Amino acid sequence: MSQSDTPLSSDNGALLRTDEMTPAERYQLLTSLIIPRPIAWISSRSASGHRNLAPFSYFAVLSPSPMLIGVSISERGAGLKDSAANILETGVFCVNIAAERHITAMNTTAGDHPPEVDEFEVAGLTAVEGDLVDVPYVAGCPAVLECRLFRQVDLAPAQTSFLIGEVVAVHLSPELAFTSGTMLVDPESLTPVARLGGNLYSLLGEIREVARPVV
Numbered sequence: 001m002s003q004s005d006t007p008l009s010s011d012n013g014a015l016l017r018t019d020e021m022t023p024a025e026r027y028q029l030l031t032s033l034i035i036p037r038p039i040a041w042i043s044s045r046s047a048s049g050h051r052n053l054a055p056f057s058y059f060a061v062l063s064p065s066p067m068l069i070g071v072s073i074s075e076r077g078a079g080l081k082d083s084a085a086n087i088l089e090t091g092v093f094c095v096n097i098a099a100e101r102h103i104t105a106m107n108t109t110a111g112d113h114p115p116e117v118d119e120f121e122v123a124g125l126t127a128v129e130g131d132l133v134d135v136p137y138v139a140g141c142p143a144v145l146e147c148r149l150f151r152q153v154d155l156a157p158a159q160t161s162f163l164i165g166e167v168v169a170v171h172l173s174p175e176l177a178f179t180s181g182t183m184l185v186d187p188e189s190l191t192p193v194a195r196l197g198g199n200l201y202s203l204l205g206e207i208r209e210v211a212r213p214v215v
């Protein structure tokens with residue numbers, strides 16, 4: 001590691017200064033400490049009509065009303081990744097929620113393909129046209145969020161753009177179960193996949209219910 005040989009001490013044993021770490025070390029530490037991360041499997045279409053699909057785990061819920069989600073897409077070399085370029089060109093995209101059965105296909109779509117390559121075809125997936133946005137989505141996912149670009153936040157000097165999407169429609173598969181009388185999805189029926197550090201993924205483990213304190 002590039003940090004000094006004698007790390008500053010802390011209650012937890014070592015204190016690393018992030019400005020003394022290499023970019024690779026910062027990436028490895030951040031993405032293996034902040035886990036499990038949900039995955040936005042983003043489908044989009046270029047202005048010239050090419051379909052695109054790729055996974056992103058710098059992905060967060062931002063607000064329910066309006067329904068906002070955010071995804072951070074880094075640059076590839078000196079240019080934008082296809083997903084970011086398409087979203088900025090067209091202003092629309094879909095977030096496909098991958099189920100356990102999609103792990104291999106989802107990972108396949110992370111390949112560094114040129115913009116004209118259709119990752120739906122590469123991964124053997126069927127595309128369905130969105131209802132409110134002019135974007136294809138992955139057939140057979142437990143849920144799909146149709147989104148319009150709400151805001152782009154430039155994170156310079158990080159070579160990353162934070163794209164905020166407003167969810168304008170949600171597709172729900174009949175396989176999903178809900179807590180009676182609510183819109184709370186039963187997690188066991190969703191079988192979500194989450195990203196850990198490196199090439200590791202996790203599925204749902206033990207689920208515990210913990211009531212909020214009443215003050």
Ligand SMILES: Cc1cc2nc3c(=O)[nH]c(=O)nc-3n(C[C@H](O)[C@H](O)[C@H](O)COP(=O)(O)O)c2cc1C
Pocket residue numbers: 039052053054055056057058059072073074075080081082083084106107109110111112113195
């Ligand atoms: C599970 C997973 C999560 C990923 N998360 C991100 C991410 O949050 N941000 C990012 O820029 N790239 C992420 N990547 C890498 C992109 O998927 C990869 O660069 C892909 O080729 C981008 O495709 P595109 O050029 O078609 O947009 C991730 C890859 C995997 C496998």
